[in-house]
Amino acid sequence: MANPRRISVVQLQNVAGEQAMPPLQISAPSRISSAMLFLKKPQAFPFLLSLFVLLTWVSLRFHHPRPGYVSPFATDSSSLMSSHSGSVDLAANLVRFSSVEFPSQFFKDKRGWLVDPVSAAKAAGLAEGARPCASVHVGEIRPGRMRGNHRHRGCNETFIFWGATTKFRLENPRLERGYAEVSIGVDEVAIAVSPSGIAHAIINIDSLRTTFFLGCLDSLISYNDSTTDFRVWKDL
Template sequence: MSSQRRTSFINSQTTTSQQIRPSVITWFLQRPHSIPFLLAIFLLLAWISLRVQRDYHTPPYSSHRDALVNLVRFHSLHVATDNRGWLFDPIALALDSGLSGGAVTCSSIHVGEIRPGKRRGNHRHHYCNETFLIWGATTRFRLENSEQDDGYAEVIIDRDEIAVATSPVDKAHALVNIDSTRSIFFIGCQDSVINTNASNTDFNVWKDL
């Protein structure tokens, strides 16, 4: 008998508490001071939504140093569209990422390899902008930047990363393979035809490479 009373009492308490909760919430929402509280919740949710969207559109591993060399990078696993691997348009990606000074069209294109310990570039084009797609090995990428104390900025691209970089007209650039075993592979797209025998390119810009 006492067990039945106890059960009935507990059920009564549960029912009462369930009835009170909605009524308390309703009462609170009807009060004037609930408006700032609700507004704060709305702003918090909006801020979270904007952060999520920004993180989604911002390339992984981007940094202040990357911005100094007009570069965005991605891990190969993050850009794989399916089990075949990754595929994208470097020109469109550079434009979508806000990189300035790159080629908008490919009037000239070069595909190359840089073996361990070797380099390419270290020159300055006076009549073309260039966009690079770089992958395959640990790479030092250097770009002329007059705002830096050394006159240039540089970053290291990891061997499992894919990078897109732009080199504006009159800005020297260089790619150096600092990997012990793997080769760098790259595509260079220029918006005008390059004549390496002409005086429109300065060679061996940096003596420390």
């Protein structure tokens, strides 16, 4: 027969033990499991969509300068190519090469020359070029014609052009007239950078030859939206 006194002592000990027991805590793995279950439910879709939009906005905010941003261009001469590799024009954010004697940035053999304009612009110290190329335009500019005269307020652009006497204009508020303008000779290849918010134009001023060009942009653009300003300069 059980001892009644012993039973009561054991019961008191159990009650005391339950009262001393700390409240139940959810472990980290349990929290993760609960979060995973929530994310699998349809109710989680608006939350995930909002998070995706926020991350996209943050990425674009840091990747592209704000509208109206004026690039300081390259000012540190230590970051520029040496003179034997190309002639750099800081005001126009442009570097030019001879099509007769090519430096190391170009590969030349009996077939002709080859270059990566994005890498060459970076090596020259040209500021805020497109990297990588999300959209590429390649084409020609016939004598007396022009490409550009617009401003992209959502992407950076890197150009390479050659083949004819060509004028390149780049917006530069630091200059008195508000832009830099340089001419490229028939025997030269030019690589130029137009940062986001900076207007640019390429004009073929040759009477006979055609200018060939390639434009590399670091994001997709639509010329029908409001992120591009057209006819920036009325004299072109």
